[in-house]
Amino acid sequence: MSEPVIAADGRPLKASLNRALRRQKMRALALIAPLLIFILVSFVMPIADMLFRSVENEIVSETLPRTVAALDAWDAGSGETPDEDVFNALYTDMALAVEYKSHTRLGSRLNYETTGIASLFRKSGRRVGKFDTDVYTKAFQDADPRYADPQQWVAWMADDSIRAKLPMTTSAYDDWAKMIVEAENDVPSEEEPWDFVYSALYNDAVSGAELPVSVDVSGITPVSLRTAFGDIDDKWLNPNVWRTIKTYSPRYTDGYFLNSVDLMKGAEGVEARPENEQIxxxxxxxxxxxxxxxxxxxxxxxxxxxxxxxxxxxxxxxxxxxxxxxxxxxxxxxxxxxxxxxxxxxxxxxxxxxxxxxxxxxxxxxxxxxxxxxxxxxxxxxxxxxxxxxxxxxxxxxxxxxxxxxxxxxxxxxxxxxxxxxxxxxxxxxxxxxxxxxxxxxxxxxxxxxxxxxxxxxxxxxxxxxxxxxxxxxxxxxxxxxxxxxxxxxxxxxxxxxxxxxxxx
Amino acid sequence: MSGLPPYATTGQRAWYYSFRVICGLIFFFLIAPIIVIIPLSFNAQDFFTFTPEMLAFDPAGYSTKHYEDFFTNSDWQLALKNSLKIAPVATLLSVSLGTLAAIGLSQSHVPFRRAIMAILISPMIVPLIISATGMYFFYSNPYIPTPFGKIELPFTLTGTYLGVVLAHAALGIPFVIITVTATLVGFDNSLTRAAANMGAGPVTTFFRVQMPLILPGVVSGGLFAFITSFDEVVVVLFVGSAGQKTLPWQMFTGLREQISPTILAVATILIAVSIVLLFVVELLRRRSERLRGMSPS
CATH class of the missing domain: 1.10.3720.10 (MetI-like)
Structure with missing residues (x-):
């Protein structure tokens, strides 16, 4: 066995060579790195962003989170309009979306799939604040003045045991408070909750939840939101509109790709688009x-x-x-x-x-x-x-x-x-x-x-x-x-x- | 094809000459559209065809009023100014980063060389409309992707000078990379070693030894990058706003909406610019070949 060849600094020659080679590689990479980073940021990321956008579909579940969740139970193939729960969820979602003005964007998004939804959403956005749900607000506030006190609401909604008992109210109130801060620039502790929060509270109460201050809800005549939405436009009673919302509710969709090859998601899976839309x-x-x-x-x-x-x-x-x-x-x-x-x-x-x-x-x-x-x-x-x-x-x-x-x-x-x-x-x-x-x-x-x-x-x-x-x-x-x-x-x-x-x- | 042999048959003669005529016609097709608009730009009328006065070479049929319009109209002047503000900065950015990277890429042991090359060349391969689409989306709402979700950056690049410059620099980089690496293929590395041997640091070696030799490649890459930015319209249409309206953009809207003969005057000026560029690049190419021929391989 011969001794390993030693370089001038006393290390084995092989290790020395490897080190030199590694340094050379690092130097080459260091020269390339600035440009590579530049191209990645200014060019590759935009392309990746475009690829991502071709399947991204967060707008539906972001704008109508409750509706999407409630629609889970609805069978799109049944040919029937969803039940009152879905409309309750839609009411809360729409009331919030109107304040963020995101309902028109969602309307135009869904309009690509079913024409007429854009105008339906615009129309509903204008009228959703004028529903008769103020009867709930009145009823609760008449039953106990604490229900009209913003401070009291804040206190209730900070109490975890109350939150656990009133799931719908909690979620409606939280989003309402967020909206009040973000869209209205106000403070929740100074504002009386809006009708849709009371409406959620009523729904919680009807389903048997224990209220922070007990109120007899049996005396309140329920407002059918399904009828209310149907009054705005009978398209809301059309299962096709609901099928579209349900079909496009996942966060990712292949809908855009289907569209670009003249297909669409129909009642029974993928089908061809109408003749006049095939381009x-x-x-x-x-x-x-x-x-x-x-x-x-x-x-x-x-x-x-x-x-x-x-x-x-x-x-x-x-x-x-x-x-x-x-x-x-x-x-x-x-x-x-x-x-x-x-x-x-x-x-x-x-x-x-x-x-x-x-x-x-x-x-x-x-x-x-x-x-x-x-x-x-x-x-x-x-x-x-x-x-x-x-x-x-x-x-x-x-x-x-x-x-x-x-x-x-x-x-x-x-x-x-x-x-x-x-x-x-x-x-x-x-x-x-x-x-x-x-x-x-x-x-x-x-x-x-x-x-x-x-x-x-x-x-x-x-x-x-x-x-x-x-x-x-x-x-x-x-x-x-x-x-x-x-x-x-x-x-x-x-x-x-x-x-x-x-x-x- | 070097001349016709004296023994050629009549058929061969006929073919020889008809082939030349065909080639002549194709050359005519290539060059005529560019030549034709030069006299048209001197039209005294607002027409896009030769008027009888022009065909009769009547001086009254010619005028420079479209040029005057170009130099006095504020829209065109703003567009020219924007183009001259955007293209040089984008070129500088792509040349400086591109040259460094090309030198890195031409060294002997570069890991992932092919993959890196493919990424750096990609702006040239991807259709402009796709680059423009991606940049429009991303620049309007830039973010840093992390495994936990997007971190959105609190500014937007669309409609800003910086955004257009970044986009144009990215588009120009492949040209710099290609020309500079081509020049470096013939570069004799013993020169840098000799310089180092005589005590020059890496920076001195780069600027005193390597740079003068690869300069022709760097300059012609820069010219390619410049013309890419100067001539680019799709990306600036999407990423820019009215404040970044460049010369090609103004021509594009001019051609699409209210076609005015001023466009022909601008076109003639740009043709003159491209003739100059063509000759500069050709001279540089020859110089580079001569320089490389001088260095022992």
């Missing part, structure tokens, strides 16, 4: 087909150019390369505005066609605000992304191969098709995936030249964020799009490798 599958297919056509056009136009550039003398090729790189460097908006100007009915292209006489003046071509416009403009915009990878692959194919094939008797076509083309396939693959990835997520150009028929899925995402405010659906559509792009990116990485991404030729 997303069509839109996805259209996005795919148009991206594929743009990709095809790019191959068709890019291949000859790349071939020419790869086979010309360097000087000429460099000069011609400018014609490819200039569009590449020109602002996207400039190119889009150029096409918008050129393709108009009164634009340059139509003018020329009319002047030549191909097209009649009163029958000008519609080249813009449709799919043609989008495909022409986007082919132009993405063509450099096809030419550059094709060119860099073709540059590596030795021209002597073609000469060898010809000297062995191949015709020009055979030499190209059997010898040259197979070697350029990696370039076509790289260019195609690049163009397709870029095309499928395009927003600006389709928005400006696509009209209504030539828009992509990304335009719909933007619409849901800025106009319809259905953020969950926008997030779900975005997640699907992101998945498609990531799969393609993975394929691109396998074929080309991300390290080989080159910029500007």
């Amino acid at each position: 997303y599958i069509t839109l996805f297919i259209r996005t795919m087909i148009m991206s594929l056509s743009i990709m095809g056009m790019c191959v068709l136009l890019g291949y000859p150019i790349a071939w020419l550039l790869a086979n010309l003398k360097d000087r000429t090729a460099n000069l011609l390369m400018i014609l490819v790189l200039l569009p590449f460097w020109t602002s996207l908006l400039v190119r889009t505005s150029a096409w918008k100007v050129l393709l108009q009915q009164q634009g340059v292209i139509n003018d020329i066609l009319v002047w030549i006489g191909i097209v009649a003046d009163d029958n000008r071509l519609e080249l813009i605000n449709n799919q043609t416009g989008t495909i022409i403009a986007m082919t132009h915009i993405l063509l450099p992304f096809m030419i550059l990878p094709l060119y860099s692959v073709m540059k590596t194919i030795p021209p002597s191969y073609l000469r060898a094939a010809k000297s062995l008797g191949a015709t020009n076509w055979t030499a190209f098709w059997r010898v040259y083309f197979p070697q350029s396939v990696p370039g076509i693959g790289a260019g195609c995936i690049l163009v397709f990835i870029l095309a499928i997520g395009y927003y600006i150009t389709p928005e400006l030249v696509g009209g209504t028929k030539g828009v992509f899925i990304s335009n719909r995402i933007a619409y849901h964020i800025s106009s319809s405010l259905n953020w969950g659906l926008a997030a779900a559509l975005g997640t699907i799009l992101l998945t498609i792009v990531m799969v393609l990116y993975w394929v691109y990485d396998k074929i080309v490798g991300i390290d080989n991404v080159k910029l500007g030729g």
Whole structure:
């Protein structure tokens, strides 16, 4: 056995080397860390947040916690309206939600699933404070003045034994107190509880709870909240509305994803949306087909150019390369505005066609605000992304191969098709995936030249964020799009490798 | 394709010339839309096509009134100012962080190199509309995720200058990483060792030895980052507010709502800018190749 080799400082060489290596690794990581943290915060977290929002659905259980709990016992398939308990819970929840103004947000959220709920919630929000439940308040306060004393309420609600006996009252009072502080900027100990707290107290009393000051509740005529809500709008008596609330009560939902593939949660599980609401599958297919056509056009136009550039003398090729790189460097908006100007009915292209006489003046071509416009403009915009990878692959194919094939008797076509083309396939693959990835997520150009028929899925995402405010659906559509792009990116990485991404030729 | 051999048949000749014509047409398709708007921007009328006076080269058909509009209209001037305020800061941020990280990544033993690279490149791969959506959600209500739930931060980044700069810096970083790592591939590490050997600290080595050699890559990465921010409209539409209206945003609304020929004047100015950028990047690329050719490999 030989002694371990010792480094100058007396440690074994192996340990010394390992330490040096570790230090080197740490230094490299320390250099990378600031950027990595920056990207994680400014980019990766937003994407993760979007993914999370596509399934997040806390608004229902946050706005109507009691209703959601009470609905547990209700059978959605029964076809019957839920019982009085659920309406009692709804009353408390709504009275609180109105103060936070969250009932309209919840209404518009549920309106995505069943139309009409938004107006139902708005209408109910206006009238929920005017219910006849003040009879309970009166009855309790008449029976004993301590029920009208805010200080007394605070004292009761601080007593754990009373809290345990009056579960509904406690929960209603707690949320009321919270609301008084947060929404009204008042102090609970100075405010008389609102009707819904007394209504909860009455319900506790009816179910046999012992009241802090006993009151005979048998003399109070009960107010049917079910009838009261039914009076606002008979949609509250419609089991469908309740089914929607129950279906979307969990904290996480796949509803947005179902929506983005034209499905919805029906009475018996997942079902197709009504014919007139089915737009997303069509839109996805259209996005795919148009991206594929743009990709095809790019191959068709890019291949000859790349071939020419790869086979010309360097000087000429460099000069011609400018014609490819200039569009590449020109602002996207400039190119889009150029096409918008050129393709108009009164634009340059139509003018020329009319002047030549191909097209009649009163029958000008519609080249813009449709799919043609989008495909022409986007082919132009993405063509450099096809030419550059094709060119860099073709540059590596030795021209002597073609000469060898010809000297062995191949015709020009055979030499190209059997010898040259197979070697350029990696370039076509790289260019195609690049163009397709870029095309499928395009927003600006389709928005400006696509009209209504030539828009992509990304335009719909933007619409849901800025106009319809259905953020969950926008997030779900975005997640699907992101998945498609990531799969393609993975394929691109396998074929080309991300390290080989080159910029500007 | 280097010339036509003297023995070529008529068919080959026909193909040779028709191929050139086809290529010419494709080049025309690439460049014509950009060239055409330059004369159109000097139109004396508010039209988007050539007027008879213009075709007759009548000086009365041309004017610089759209340029005057651009330089006097407060909307356009504000947009220009915003663009010039946002892009350089975003570029500085992505170049400084990106260069450091690229140097870290190019060292020989980096754990998780591929995964880190994939994360750093991702802003370039993810479609802009998705980045914009995510940033819109997250920046409007930033939070720190913890295992116990979200800690919501008491400020918002949407509609602020800082938010737009952060978003644009993130979008520019992949370009810096790609160009700088490409320059570093040919970097001779014995130079830094030699510097260290002669007593230079890591900072001196970086600024006196490494930086001058990789500068072309850093600058062209910076130019890419700059043009990304300067030309970006989707993210700024979502993350910014009217106070951060940039030049592309103003063009976008101009094209969508009230299309005015001033856009063509702006477009012409931007084309001039991109020609300059194109040449700068090309010069830098050549310089970088020359520098790398000089260092022994």
